[in-house]
Amino acid sequence: MRWTKTYIPTFKENPKGCEVKSHILSIRAGLMSPLFSGVNIYLPLGWKILLKIVSIIREEMERIGAQELLLPSLSPSSLWEETGRWKEYGKDMFKFKDRKGGDMCLAPTHEEIITEIARNGIKSYRDLPQIWFQIQTKFRDEPRPRGGMLRAREFIMKDSYSLDTDEKSFEKSYSLHRTAYQNIFKRCSLDFVIVTASSGLMGGSLSEEFMVFSKTGEDAIVICENCGYKANRDIAVSNTNDSADRCPKCGEKLKIKNAIEIGHIFRLGEKYSRAMGAFFLNTNGDREPIIMGSYGIGVERIMACVIETKSDNNGIIWPPSIAPYKFLIIPLNVRNTETRKLSEKIYKEILAQKYEVLIDDRDETPGTKFKDADLIGIPFQIVIGEKGLDKGVVELVKRDGKKKWEIDKERAVSEILQIS
């Protein structure tokens, strides 16, 4: 892709009012733009990154045998009345009436719809287990949206649901998800911890959250360095009778750190299947409720967490797995014939090798190009300028750590591909 043909609006100055690093950098790097409170526009560069994250999620979900489907965002009130969540969700749900006066909502999550499918279609133990997932937009009218992508009112979620015959089978589905989640976050270069948490409005017994430590995180995590106990502080408080200083397992003093929740896995048990009548026939021909689990990942939050934890003073540093491009070619002066010709040659050769490459073919000064390059954080910068050309070299610079190689301009592409 050529910079002059794409839309990457970068900004020198911090956007007004923004204080969270990922919020500031995602706007400055031209990834996204706020539309109104809690609702974001994803621009081409940002969407490219989100699609990379989505494809990692999809691969890992398919690896555990999950099947992708797509559920509607519009939902009738009747399903939510059955489980009591029409009232429980209250104002957090976007509710409205259709032209006939029927109550509806924009779904904040999809347990009710999944259970609706299950009660209509799952008849026998032979139909189970099932794992269904989707990557789709969720709507929650949050009382206070925060930090751009950290807490939005409209956001993309990977949500999945497991349907099993019994606890033993369920535990397998649950642990498959646990593994898949660990793989997904590792592949996105996130350092995370798994903590026990409260399941809130989802219901069911204790759940587990996947957390990334960050000063801007809204959740507080307690950690026991002695026995390894980790939990959301809400849970720790209830386990130790209002005091969260001491580990409920070994009594040692607990550390408290802020974190961002990127994933949450829930043991729903029979809550939804009983409320909505999702039963199957067991081997004896008896009716039993389906045992359910639900599992969520905030897609934009992964992007935000990577920015929070991987950026430096100059901008974002994308891990190659989710970088929008692998290479950024920087011809320092496009009016210099040799610079331009060599840049174009290298660009075309890398493209021919099927790598994703962006060339900064703008007629801008070197300073501007270096600043923008660091800001948008492409893993490898290929710098082509007159100084290097006089020595017969181009430079390969790794965005992470700024490691630099001088490479013979005649053999540039093959050497670059070898090093990177």
Place this chain on the structure above:
RNA sequence: CGGAGCGUAGCGCAGUUUGGUAGCGCACAGCGUUCGGGACGCUGGGGUCGUGGGUUCGAAUCCCACCGCUCCGACCA
């Protein structure tokens, strides 16, 4: 929902105290000079000063109401 701050060109801001021609920097367009860490000169375009009402000869500025955004808290996957 409680507390605080903010709203003036695409972005960042000054001007508001003390009412009197709408300003600056960046960005944008044209021309020229530049080209290894956000270059320079000249020229140019771009504004319902958040919205509505009020006071006044005259309101970005004073008064009232409303709306929006950000942050802290409450709440919450």
